[in-house]
Amino acid sequence: MKKFLVLLILILSTTNISAAEIELKKAVIRLPPPGSTTTAMFIDISNKGTKDRTLIKARGAVSDDFELHEMAMAGGKMSMRNTDKILLQKGSVTSLKPGGLHIMIFNLKRPLKEKEAVDITLEFDGQEKIQTKAIVTKDL
């Protein structure tokens, strides 16, 4: 029994450590201009762990359509492509920001209000899910 408890505590504490390995900061969603039901979410994801991780999905009640996108600029031309994962290198912060990586949100089910906090769940490799609130921001 004692052994079992120790094991349980050990498992729980390991889970806790791994959960704290990924930290989310500065989550924002661009207030979509009228006429557009498409927008982008930006966030800083820090991977404090000792292994590379990946962001594989984003979800939220505001839309059924979230995608991970990357942007590239070449010869004055901007290209955007969807990607199935975003690499989060160990011991570093991956910034999803304008002009680079972003989480694209299509077909918003309702209009968003400025300064509103939108619930978003990010899914990482190893079936880890982390909830966050993204603030709807006008000028990004």
Next chain:
Amino acid sequence: MTKTILSTLALMALLIFSYLYTKKQTDFNAFTLPLQTSKGTLKLEDLKKGKLTLMYFGFLSCPDACPTTLSTVGSSLKELTPEELGKLNFLFVDLDPERDSLQKLKEYAEYFHPLITAVSIPLKDLEHFTRYFGIVFMKVPLKNSRMGYTIDHSTGILVMNEEGKLLPHIEHGTNKTVMIVTIRKLLSEIK
């Protein structure tokens, strides 16, 4: 022998086609092309008179580059005096006429600044229009995306003086302070 004749014929056909193609292009006049806006059509030749014309090319489902640039443009225009604004045209030329309606484009553009006029051009003319101004755009299918396709496009802001002469672009990523200074300087050079 037959091969030589065939390849000669093919080459001739190619030359004729490319000649016709380029000829058709030279007939195209970007300044007299009717540009559709929510308030009717307008032409660049009328628009440019006595004014500085800036043009940005984008599309409505563009999640990042377009709103970033237009947001900077909008906040820069808000710093200009009514007199300065009176000497300025700003066109938002749509690159996705298959998906974007004029009404939605108007709402979108005016949200950033009322001076920004959304312009829609049918695809066949749009290709000539953009080529004339050296703007590149490409419809790219996206696999496994709800978007279906995206539009890769040039992100610089095109600058044209009152004579219709093209000046260096305002580069993508130009911040508000620099953009205001740049637009003011360009405006001061308008006769």
